[in-house]
Amino acid sequence: MKTWLPPYLLNGPALLIFVVMLVVPMVMTLILSFNSFDFYGGIQEDYGWHNYLEVVKDSYFHEIFARTYGIAIAVTLICIIIGAPEAYILSRMSKTWRSLCLLAILGPLLISVIVRTLGWALLIGNNGVINEVLLGVGIIETPLKMMFTTGGIVVALVHVLVPFMVLSVWTTLQKLDPQVESAALSLGASHFTTLRRVVLPQVMPGVLAGSLIVFALTASAFATPSILGGRRLKVVATTAYDEYLNTLNWPLGAAIAVILLIANVVVVMSYNRYVERKYAAVFD
Amino acid sequence: MRRYDKNGPLAMGFNLIFLVFILAPLVVVCLVAFTDKGYLSLPRDGLSLRWFVAILDHPEFIDAFWYSIYLAIGSATLAVMLAVPAAIATARYRFPGRGLVMAFFMSPLMVPHVVLGVAFLSYLSRLGWAGTYLGLVACHIILIMPYALRLVLASVTGMDRSAEAAARSLGATRWVTFRRVTVPLILPGVTGGWVLAFITSFDELTMTIFIASPSSTTLPVRMYQHITETIDPLIASVSAVIIFITMVMMIILDRIFGLDKLLVGK
Numbered sequence: 001m002k003t004w005l006p007p008y009l010l011n012g013p014a015l016l017i018f019v020v021m022l023v024v025p026m027v028m029t030l031i032l033s034f035n036s037f038d039f040y041g042g043i044q045e046d047y048g049w050h051n052y053l054e055v056v057k058d059s060y061f062h063e064i065f066a067r068t069y070g071i072a073i074a075v076t077l078i079c080i081i082i083g084a085p086e087a088y089i090l091s092r093m094s095k096t097w098r099s100l101c102l103l104a105i106l107g108p109l110l111i112s113v114i115v116r117t118l119g120w121a122l123l124i125g126n127n128g129v130i131n132e133v134l135l136g137v138g139i140i141e142t143p144l145k146m147m148f149t150t151g152g153i154v155v156a157l158v159h160v161l162v163p164f165m166v167l168s169v170w171t172t173l174q175k176l177d178p179q180v181e182s183a184a185l186s187l188g189a190s191h192f193t194t195l196r197r198v199v200l201p202q203v204m205p206g207v208l209a210g211s212l213i214v215f216a217l218t219a220s221a222f223a224t225p226s227i228l229g230g231r232r233l234k235v236v237a238t239t240a241y242d243e244y245l246n247t248l249n250w251p252l253g254a255a256i257a258v259i260l261l262i263a264n265v266v267v268v269m270s271y272n273r274y275v276e277r278k279y280a281a282v283f284d
Numbered sequence: 285m286r287r288y289d290k291n292g293p294l295a296m297g298f299n300l301i302f303l304v305f306i307l308a309p310l311v312v313v314c315l316v317a318f319t320d321k322g323y324l325s326l327p328r329d330g331l332s333l334r335w336f337v338a339i340l341d342h343p344e345f346i347d348a349f350w351y352s353i354y355l356a357i358g359s360a361t362l363a364v365m366l367a368v369p370a371a372i373a374t375a376r377y378r379f380p381g382r383g384l385v386m387a388f389f390m391s392p393l394m395v396p397h398v399v400l401g402v403a404f405l406s407y408l409s410r411l412g413w414a415g416t417y418l419g420l421v422a423c424h425i426i427l428i429m430p431y432a433l434r435l436v437l438a439s440v441t442g443m444d445r446s447a448e449a450a451a452r453s454l455g456a457t458r459w460v461t462f463r464r465v466t467v468p469l470i471l472p473g474v475t476g477g478w479v480l481a482f483i484t485s486f487d488e489l490t491m492t493i494f495i496a497s498p499s500s501t502t503l504p505v506r507m508y509q510h511i512t513e514t515i516d517p518l519i520a521s522v523s524a525v526i527i528f529i530t531m532v533m534m535i536i537l538d539r540i541f542g543l544d545k546l547l548v549g550k
Binding site for chain 2: 004006007008010011013014015017018021022024025026028029032082085086089090092093099101103104105107108110111112113114115116118119120121122123125127128129132156159162163216219220222223226227236237240241244245250253254257258260261264265268
């Protein structure tokens, strides 16, 4: 047997199914996105940019894309602001407490998004727990409207995705030498200065990696915006779903999906390039 | 408690609020599931199991649960069977395109699930496989392969190869060496990969909702359909059961592997 052959034979089965089940469907979706759609005749066998032009020109789609990426930016920022400090606090806990807290924070990642979103629907609904408590105590007269608002979607998505941020920063913190921090403190730096000048620069790669995951997952989130946003507050993923399964305009849905994919890949790639250039010295 | 804890009261307070934020929605789901009322409410006048009993009158949830289990077992098992040889190839051979092949297997992580759903729906319906068990398994394999491969690869890369060399020099055939030496050594990583793949497949909604048919509905899809129509204590009790099952699995996983290691994949 030739020496170069075994690795290809070992990879063969997985490569085969990836080509058949990933490459071919993706290419077919790309082709489909250039077809046009007729309400009576269905999908037409012609090719053109009209679906993309429709998305680019129509203010209906502008609003959806703006909302999606607005939510993604807000969720990412909040996750940084609350997730990074939480990871730092975890790293300074005693071992027993830390493993308990880690279990509580990372555990929900294994519970279906639909269950966690349902929890938020029960909390923030008009007859939900928060309104029930506030009305009962007498702080408010009429129920607060939190369901079907962008704010509600943002809070629930932060809840769904902040474990990734904690995890990412936590992994970076574990590689840190705690003595560097002690050195800064013993040399007379205040706690705040030590945090800002010593700890923060070292955990930045973790914060950036976490932001990337959170941003990409928020931009393509489906279940949470769909349940908490209702019919009116559409995002890109729910729009593609509606085009496919309600309007049945598959070519337009395919075009929206292709745009979402390209936008995600571009953000991830340029972010990686930026991080690599900025932290080349750290990684070497 | 030993004084290893270096956090001040402010940090402890922050940690507490953070934990409340993380756990509140899950706790609320469990509380509402025990309500004695016929509508959404906290159980104020006493706990009741009536909504758990009500699940038994809704076979559509039970059928969907079993379908999800079969789907997750099928796709996780096949994904691991594909991942083991791929991991061995990547860990032990230097060949042209090695990095590219790895990136290819990891690429589903970068594709939004809604895009996969869109792509799989048109593809499967053209093949006539839409809504079939095999079709769903094939799509789930793509989705969970990165999770399975990452853990399997870590265990193959980290394993000590001298035991294999010893077996070979003592006259064991390649196959016997693989089965009696290699497999036991990489088994923890393979099991971890399988479990993570299983959970990912079981929880998946966004992609599956495109390709599921009424006869092949998974539990998350069934729950989504229910929630878009009505939110009642029934869906809370179904969710509470899921939370309970997941928690039991999680504690077992944490004991065996360490949850942070499993999720980071190192």
